[in-house]
Amino acid sequence: MADARGIVMADVRLTLGTHDFRFDCDLPAGRIIAITGPSGAGKSTFLNLVAGFDAPDSGTISIDGHDVTALHPAVRPVSLVFQDNNLFAHLDLFTNVGLGISPSLKLAADDRQRISEALANVGLAGFERRLPGTLSGGERQRAAFARALVRDRPLLLLDEPFAALDPSLRAGMSDLLKLLHLKTGNTVLIVSHDPKEVRRLADYAVFLEAGEVRLAAPIEAYLEHRGIPALQVFLQH
Numbered sequence: 409m410a411d412a413r414g415i416v417m418a419d420v421r422l423t424l425g426t427h428d429f430r431f432d433c434d435l436p437a438g439r440i441i442a443i444t445g446p447s448g449a450g451k452s453t454f455l456n457l458v459a460g461f462d463a464p465d466s467g468t469i470s471i472d473g474h475d476v477t478a479l480h481p482a483v484r485p486v487s488l489v490f491q492d493n494n495l496f497a498h499l500d501l502f503t504n505v506g507l508g509i510s511p512s513l514k515l516a517a518d519d520r521q522r523i524s525e526a527l528a529n530v531g532l533a534g535f536e537r538r539l540p541g542t543l544s545g546g547e548r549q550r551a552a553f554a555r556a557l558v559r560d561r562p563l564l565l566l567d568e569p570f571a572a573l574d575p576s577l578r579a580g581m582s583d584l585l586k587l588l589h590l591k592t593g594n595t596v597l598i599v600s601h602d603p604k605e606v607r608r609l610a611d612y613a614v615f616l617e618a619g620e621v622r623l624a625a626p627i628e629a630y631l632e633h634r635g636i637p638a639l640q641v642f643l644q645h
């Protein structure tokens with residue numbers, strides 16, 4: 409349906425090298441959706457297609473009823489956080505977060521306010537002038553979250569954002585993500601290798617295998633599903 413909210417992949421096909429991907433699914437808006445599956449199943453590729461870093465060979469991708477298939481990544485209604493947080497080492501946190509609002513850093517007074525609020529929201533109030541190199545890994549990742557927050561887009565894409573963090577920090581970041589999600593109500597797609605994280609965070613989950621969507625379901629149905637051996641293996645590790 410043209411006015412449906414959420415993410416629709418309609419017969420999306422893509423070949424990368426020797427790998428074929430075929431994604432067909434309809435994901436709800438306003439949920440935290442885990443993208444799971446064995447290594448090499450296509451999780452990052454799925455996210456790259458939604459973000460626009462990969463273009464399908466055929467098929468269409470819609471976000472909240474808008475066909476974004478031909479849109480450049482910069483104009484898609486998404487913000488992103490990756491594992492290596494992509495902060496600029498020579499720029500302070502205020503500037504790094506400000507780049508989320510304006511790549512040319514033309515910031516109005518209320519933009520400046522939003523940057524400080526976003527830093528406060530992730531527990532980094534007063535860190536405006538700090539350089540990324542002076543922060544812990546968890547703090548850097550929170551700064552990357554702040555940058556995604558100021559973009560204020562309806563869809564947040566996270567590619568294993570906590571993978572480089574130790575387990576205690578990981579749990580803290582999951583809690584922070586849940587809290588921020590409650591405040592914004594946006595849709596979150598998060599690639600995860602970690603079944604504990606999926607249980608803690610997600611209210612909907614996708615299981616990919618060999619470049620295809622094998623299951624897309626509310627978290628309870630996903631956790632109870634018994635028909636996919638690779639899903640059982642994933643949930644047990």
Ligand SMILES: Nc1ncnc2c1ncn2[C@@H]1O[C@H](COP(=O)(O)OP(=O)(O)OP(=O)(O)O)[C@@H](O)[C@H]1O
Pocket residue numbers: 424425426427445446447448449450451452453454
């Ligand atoms: N540009 C490319 N050219 C050729 N092959 C590619 C390209 N991008 C990805 N692939 C291959 O496609 C497969 C799926 O990759 P993808 O990174 O999407 O998997 P993944 O599920 O995220 O894996 P992991 O959990 O290991 O990160 C992999 O075997 C990968 O080597």
